[in-house]
Amino acid sequence: MTTTTLPDAGTAYERKPATYNATLTQVGRGTPMGELLRRYWHPIGVSADASEVPRKVRALGEDLILFRDRQGRPGLLYPHCAHRGTSLYYGRVEDGGIRCCYHGWLFDVQGHCTDQPCEPQGGLSRDRIRQPWYPVEERYGLIFAYMGPPDRKPVLPRYAALENLAQGEFIEANDQSIGGGGPQVIPCNWLQHFENVVDPFHVAILHSSFSGTQFVPQMGVMPEVTFDYTDAGVSATAVRRLDDGKTLRRVGEAALPTLRVIPSPRLAHYGTVESLGWVLPIDDTSFRIYTAGRVRRAGDIARSRSRMNGKLWEELTEEEHQRMPGDYEAQVSQGPIAWHSEENLATSDRGLVLLRRMFKQQLDIVAAGGDPIGVSFDPDAPPIVFAAGNFLE
C-alpha cells in the first residue's frame, strides 16, 4: 500500500489548457505555413502512380486525382468534374486526357475541356470551362506538383546527390515513408517528423539504448552535436568518439521546406548522403515520405526500412510496439499536433529551435511578398549540394 506523504505539488489538476502553434503546423491553402509550403514543388507520387487508372492523392490538405494520359503525360486535377461534380476517380483515360463518367466531359492534363458529348456539336462553350489543375513534373522516379501561385512557380530543383552517379549506380524512388518508422501514412503533423531530422540525440536513446540496437552499435554512443544554419535549412553535426580511437562525424540536414538529408544510420558506406527524403504533409494531421536515392540493386531502398527483432512495423504486436518503440511511436504519440505550450525545450533541442526560427523568417518573407529560401527561377541553376554524410576520421 502506498501513502503519499510529501506535499502534493505539481499535480495534473493544476495544469493549463494545452495549445499548439497553428502557424508552424497547418498546411491548408491560405494559412501561413500552407502558403510557404506552396512556394515549393512537392512529390505527390512515384512515377508508376500516374497511369490509366485514376488515383486519389491527398497533399497539403487538398484532394486531387492523378492520372497519365495515353500520350504519357501525367495530370493532376481537382477531383470534382467542372460540370456537375462527379469525381474523375471514375473517369476514363484517353489519348487527350480524362473523361468524366457521368456526362462524358473530357479534360486534358492542364484542365482544358475538349469535349462535351451531350451538348450540341460537342459543346460550343466548352472553351470557357477549366477543370482546376496543378502543374506536375517527373524527376528521380517521382512526380512533383507545384500547388502555389502560378506566377511564383520556381524551377524543380536538381540535387548533386542524385545527379552524380558512380559506375553501376542508378536512382530508385520509394513511397514507403522510409525513416518514418511506421506505415506509409503516418497520423500526426509533419513538423513532428521534420524536427526529428535535426535531433541527433534521440538516436542514442530511442534507437539504441531503448529498443535494443536498431541501427548499428556506434549509433548508441552519445554524440557531441553542433547545429548550424545552411543555405537551405539547418544541419546537425554529430561527432562520436569510437572505441577504436577513430571519430565518426555524421552530418544531417533539414532543408526547407521538407527535405530530409540524412545519411544512412546503418553506416553501410561512408561518404556523402546517398538518398533524399521529401516529407509530404498530407494534411494537418498526417504525412508521408517519398525517397529517392542512389542504389546498386533494385529494392535497396525498400530494404532499408527499419525492423525490430526482424519484424517490420506492421508485423509487431501492440506489446512489441510498446516495448520497442521507434520514430513512429515517439512522434505519433505526441498527438495529432504536438502541444507546443507544454514543451520544455533543453540544450539538446537546439536543432529544432533553429529550424522553427528559420521557418518563421521565411513565413515573414512570404507574407511580405518575397520568395523564400532555396527557390530558384533559373532553369540552368546547378544541382544543389549538401554537406550531409557519414565520415570516419
Add this chain to the structure above:
Amino acid sequence: MTTTTLPDAGTAYERKPATYNATLTQVGRGTPMGELLRRYWHPIGVSADASEVPRKVRALGEDLILFRDRQGRPGLLYPHCAHRGTSLYYGRVEDGGIRCCYHGWLFDVQGHCTDQPCEPQGGLSRDRIRQPWYPVEERYGLIFAYMGPPDRKPVLPRYAALENLAQGEFIEANDQSIGGGGPQVIPCNWLQHFENVVDPFHVAILHSSFSGTQFVPQMGVMPEVTFDYTDAGVSATAVRRLDDGKTLRRVGEAALPTLRVIPSPRLAHYGTVESLGWVLPIDDTSFRIYTAGRVRRAGDIARSRSRMNGKLWEELTEEEHQRMPGDYEAQVSQGPIAWHSEENLATSDRGLVLLRRMFKQQLDIVAAGGDPIGVSFDPDAPPIVFAAGNFLE
C-alpha cells in the same frame, strides 16, 4: 519527363471555397425543404418491416421506431420513452401497443399511455402523457408516414400505374433502392439522385458508352430530349432514332416531392410505366429508394437490380467500381452534398434546372402558408396518371 510550357492559368490554387444550396437539400424539421417534404406522405418501410420486433427507422433526419401491435396496426413512435428515455427498440409488443422495458409504460400506436405498472393503480395521471408518434398508412406493400403539421395532412395518393392491373399482374414492393445503382442506403444527398431522374443524357454515356451496355443497346443512342413541366413535377421525353427506322420515345418524370416515374431501361415491355420509386431522404447525406410495381412473378422487381458483368454492386471489386461506374459512383462521388457553387450547367441539364425552379416555387408557397403541388385532401380523388413509358413508334 513532362515540362509545363504553357502559362499556368486556371490552376486549383485559385479556386474559391465551394458551397452547396442548403435550401434545396437539407431535410430536417424547420428547414425550408424539410418542411416542404413534410407536407407529403413518405414510405418508411415495406409492410413486413412492421412486426412484433421493433425496428429502427430513420427518415428526414429523425430516428423512429416502427412496430405492429398484435391487432395488426403499424405504429411509428419517437424512440425515447416519455417516462425516462429508454428506447422503445427494446420494448415488447402487446395487443394494445408497445411496452417500455425499463418501467413498463405501455403506448398505443398513436402514443397514448395506457399503463404505468410501477405507479399506484397503473398511473392516475397517465392520460397526460403522449409518446410522440406519426400517422402511418399501408398501401402497395409499403408503410407510409406523414411527418408534417397535423392540420395539413393530405390523403395518401393512389396511382393509376399501380391500381390498374392486367390479368395475372400483382403489386410487389421492394426496399433495395432499385435504380440507385448501389446498396440500400446510399451515402449522399437525395437531390443528387432525384435530379438524375430528369437527366436522360447520362444514359447514353454512363450506362452505355462508359461501362459497356448496362441496359440494352438502344439506350446507347444519344437522344433528342424535351423537358416539360407536368401537374406534379418535370418530365423528360427522350426520342431515339433506331437502326431499324423505328422511333423509341421514352418519357420519364420526377414528381414532387421525390417520386421516380421511370419506365424500365431494359425495354422488356413497351407501354406505360410499370413501377414507381419513392426516394426517401434518410437525412441530409443519405437516402434510400422504395419501389412498388406491377409484376407477374414474385421477385421481378428485385431481379431488375443493375448488374455489371453479371455482378451486383456489392460483389464488385474497387477496381471494377472504378472501371464500370454506375449511378452510385457518379452521384455519391459528387460528395455528401454536391458543391452547387462549382457546377457549370449546360443545355443538357435543363431537366434539373426546371426541377430546381419548381422546388423553389413550392418552397415559397409553403413559406407563405399554402399547400404545395400535388397534395390533395379529397379522399375520393381519382388515381394519379403519369405519361411516363417506353413507346415504340
Add this chain to the structure above:
Amino acid sequence: MTTTTLPDAGTAYERKPATYNATLTQVGRGTPMGELLRRYWHPIGVSADASEVPRKVRALGEDLILFRDRQGRPGLLYPHCAHRGTSLYYGRVEDGGIRCCYHGWLFDVQGHCTDQPCEPQGGLSRDRIRQPWYPVEERYGLIFAYMGPPDRKPVLPRYAALENLAQGEFIEANDQSIGGGGPQVIPCNWLQHFENVVDPFHVAILHSSFSGTQFVPQMGVMPEVTFDYTDAGVSATAVRRLDDGKTLRRVGEAALPTLRVIPSPRLAHYGTVESLGWVLPIDDTSFRIYTAGRVRRAGDIARSRSRMNGKLWEELTEEEHQRMPGDYEAQVSQGPIAWHSEENLATSDRGLVLLRRMFKQQLDIVAAGGDPIGVSFDPDAPPIVFAAGNFLE
C-alpha cells in the same frame, strides 16, 4: 390497411428540441460536477493494472498513464512527457520511475524529473521540471486516485462491509462493471447508471417480467418502497410480501459521489451488503464499475455477472439483446446523455429526485468553497457503515 381517424394530436412534428442537464452530468475539470467528483478518491484500476507495462487509463475525461515502479509504487502520470510530449505509454519502467522513450527523461511516481541523459550532467535544470501526476493509494485490491485540488485531499475511506471479514472470507476486486449489465466500458453517461441504484421498481419489470427471471422469483414481486436521505446519499428500502407470509426487506443505497451499495439481487445470503461498486465516469459519455467484495472463493464476484439464458452479454445476438434487455439496454438506449427535458418523472422515480437534489446541494457547497458530504480528513476515522442488505423478516 390502417387509417387514422382520430384527430392527430401529439405527433412528433410538434416536439421541442431536447436538452440535458449538463450541470449534473459533465465530469470534466472545471465543470460543476467535475469539481465535485474531484473532491473524492476514485478507483482507476485493479492492483494488477499497475505494472511494468505502462497502461492507458481514462478517468473523469482525462487520459493518464498508470504504471508501477520496480520498488512497487504505483504511479499515475499525465501521458505527454514534459520534454516534448511523447507518450509515457511507450516509456520504460525502472527502479526510480518511468523513462520516456524519445530522449530518456526519467520521472518518479510523483512526477519529479530525475534524469535527462541527453543534457550535460544529466540535466542541470531538471529540478524545475514536473511531470503532471496524481496521488494514488491501493486498498481492497483497487488503485484509487485523487484528481482534485491538492489542499482538499481527503483520506481514502474505509468501509465496514469490506473490513469486517468472517472466518474464511477475503476481499476480491473486479473490473468487469458488475451490475452494469454489459461490457466493461458502458457507452453512456454515468448518472444514468447511478440513478438506477435507487430505482428498485425497475427490478420488477426489466429484470423480472420483461426478460424472464434474471435474478430470483422473489424479485418479481412489485415492492413497496421508501426513499430516505442517509449520511452519504440516498437509500431505497423495498419491502416485498412473499408467498410464504414472510417479508423481504431489501435496502440499497447510492452513496456520493458514485458508490453502489447494493445487496445481491440473487439472495444467496441474507444480511448486510457484501460488496461495493464504484461507478467511474470515464468521460461524459462512458463509465465503468469497479467492485470489491467479501468472498469465500476466488472468482465469486466475476461469477455474479448477469446472464440471460445462460449467456453473458457479449454472447447474445442483436435479437436476444432486443428480446431480453437488461440494465445496459435500458440505460444506454437513453442516449449518450439522457434528454432530461423529455422526462416525465412519476412517484416511482422519487429515489432519483432525492439523489439529484442532494447532488445539487453538494454542488452549491463546493461552489461556495466548502467540502462535500462524506469526505473526511481524519486518518483515524472509523470505517463507514451502511444499512444496505437483504433481510428476511
